Amino acid sequence: MAVMPRISAVDRRAQLLDAAWRVLLAEGIGGATTRAICAEAGMPQGAFHYCFSSRDQLLTEVAAVMLPRELSAATQAISRGGTLVDTVHRTLLAYWELVEAEPRVHQVIYEITALALRDPALSTPTRARYAGDPTAVAAVLEQIAEVRGIVWDRQVPVLAAQIVAVLDGLTLQYLVGGDPGAAREALLACAQDVAGRGRRVRRVAPALVGAAR
Amino acid sequence: MAVMPRISAVDRRAQLLDAAWRVLLAEGIGGATTRAICAEAGMPQGAFHYCFSSRDQLLTEVAAVMLPRELSAATQAISRGGTLVDTVHRTLLAYWELVEAEPRVHQVIYEITALALRDPALSTPTRARYAGDPTAVAAVLEQIAEVRGIVWDRQVPVLAAQIVAVLDGLTLQYLVGGDPGAAREALLACAQDVAGRGRRVRRVAPALVGAAR
DNA sequence: GTCTATAGGAAGATAGAC
DNA sequence: GTCTATCTTCCTATAGAC
Numbered sequence: 008m009a010v011m012p013r014i015s016a017v018d019r020r021a022q023l024l025d026a027a028w029r030v031l032l033a034e035g036i037g038g039a040t041t042r043a044i045c046a047e048a049g050m051p052q053g054a055f056h057y058c059f060s061s062r063d064q065l066l067t068e069v070a071a072v073m074l075p076r077e078l079s080a081a082t083q084a085i086s087r088g089g090t091l092v093d094t095v096h097r098t099l100l101a102y103w104e105l106v107e108a109e110p111r112v113h114q115v116i117y118e119i120t121a122l123a124l125r126d127p128a129l130s131t132p133t134r135a136r137y138a139g140d141p142t143a144v145a146a147v148l149e150q151i152a153e154v155r156g157i158v159w160d161r162q163v164p165v166l167a168a169q170i171v172a173v174l175d176g177l178t179l180q181y182l183v184g185g186d187p188g189a190a191r192e193a194l195l196a197c198a199q200d201v202a203g204r205g206r207r208v209r210r211v212a213p214a215l216v217g218a219a220r
Numbered sequence: 221m222a223v224m225p226r227i228s229a230v231d232r233r234a235q236l237l238d239a240a241w242r243v244l245l246a247e248g249i250g251g252a253t254t255r256a257i258c259a260e261a262g263m264p265q266g267a268f269h270y271c272f273s274s275r276d277q278l279l280t281e282v283a284a285v286m287l288p289r290e291l292s293a294a295t296q297a298i299s300r301g302g303t304l305v306d307t308v309h310r311t312l313l314a315y316w317e318l319v320e321a322e323p324r325v326h327q328v329i330y331e332i333t334a335l336a337l338r339d340p341a342l343s344t345p346t347r348a349r350y351a352g353d354p355t356a357v358a359a360v361l362e363q364i365a366e367v368r369g370i371v372w373d374r375q376v377p378v379l380a381a382q383i384v385a386v387l388d389g390l391t392l393q394y395l396v397g398g399d400p401g402a403a404r405e406a407l408l409a410c411a412q413d414v415a416g417r418g419r420r421v422r423r424v425a426p427a428l429v430g431a432a433r
Numbered sequence: 434g435t436c437t438a439t440a441g442g443a444a445g446a447t448a449g450a451c
Numbered sequence: 452g453t454c455t456a457t458c459t460t461c462c463t464a465t466a467g468a469c
Contacts, residue, residue: 013453035338041445053455056446114337121334124327124395125248137396161409168393168406175392176385182337183350193381196374200413226435254463266437269464 020058022048032111036118063128070119070132078143091205096198113178141167157205173197233271235261245324249331276341283332283345291356304418309411354380369422386410
């Protein structure tokens with residue numbers, strides 16, 4: 008067995024956070040023991056508590072870093088072309104492709120969420136995520152409205168809550184059932200429903216104002 | 221310490237399943253150890269493996285019994301009065317009231333679901349639930365269509381998947397955020413969307429015309 | 434057939450060596 | 452300041468007593 012080189016605690020922290028994420032993806036929360044994480048990081052288990060005061064603290068930090076990454080890619084996918092349905096649909100799909108590309112990431116998010124409901128230490132980053140997602144989606148909706156010259160005829164936070172719920176629910180269905188086709192159909196249907204709530208307000212041509220209603 | 225009375229294995233099984241459910245509700249999956257369950261059932265831990273071959277087996281049986289109970293109450297709430305939106309809304313609310321009344325039950329369902337994604341033994345009852353819910357919802361939709369004399373202008377399985385996703389997602393949001401108001405608003409919005417997919421095909425009796433739509 | 438003492442292992446954490 | 456041998460605890464499961 009090789010002799011352990013002396014490594015600063017801050018470096019070890021980074022290595023452990025990295026290793027923890029890999030273990031979480033591969034083994035889930037149940038498998039993310041301090042021993043497994045240290046093994047993945049190539050260091051003895053005892054080193055763990057030199058960097059983190061507890062397993063809980065590490066999980067909390069992992070959650071704080073990883074949970075917010077989820078939506079960022081999807082919220083940049085707003086495009087101008089096509090119908091309103093297309094625009095909404097493409098935005099939803101941008102998120103969905105993240106789910107299909109990395110289902111494990113979302114699986115871990117659910118595991119962390121479930122754990123956070125029992126463990127006060129984890130609840131802060133989790134609550135932040137569940138408060139942040141609807142807010143981010145609401146921002147996207149506002150952006151779409153701005154770009155397309157429409158208003159939503161439903162309270163935007165309610166619309167956002169609905170969308171987040173559908174995405175979360177479909178993700179869960181997909182993780183359990185593994186049928187991406189069903190999810191994509193539901194996603195299109197959702198896009199149609201959402202687009203159905205858009206009302207034109209910006210003048211395109213005077214003649215259209217009356218027809219738009 | 222009291223002497224243990226001799227009890228048949230089948231009776232102990234029932235007691236353990238009962239106790240397991242209570243422990244699951246109170247402590248979650250993580251706290252549902254064989255020891256905790258036996259303590260709750262008032263029997264020594266060693267008795268456990270006389271009735272179940274493993275902790276996994278007990279959890280599987282609990283899941284098989286408990287998961288299907290969830291929707292049954294909600295699917296009996298179809299009423300005829302009011303608009304189509306009202307009918308759909310009341311049906312969704314019937315389910316939602318179960319969530320608000322017993323959030324812990326749904327929390328445990330998510331925990332079992334998350335565990336099942338890692339543990340093949342638990343996947344059977346869980347998959348059954350995730351396949352069964354959309355089917356049950358689809359049946360309710362067919363029933364509503366029949367009662368109201370409409371057809372859905374979207375594939376019923378897709379509509380059902382959407383509804384189940386919204387309910388699952390809102391439940392998760394509610395468990396994390398604890399805001400029933402937000403969920404109820406989103407539920408009403410969902411009911412409006414669903415009702416928007418109903419197309420009248422049968423002429424309703426004159427007396428009902430005023431009340432309908 | 435019913436029950437229990439005990440094995441056997443893995444977890445998180447720490448005291449103290451270098 | 453960096454690292455590791457060891458402690459305590461709590462788990463599931465079994466071998467064998469009644």
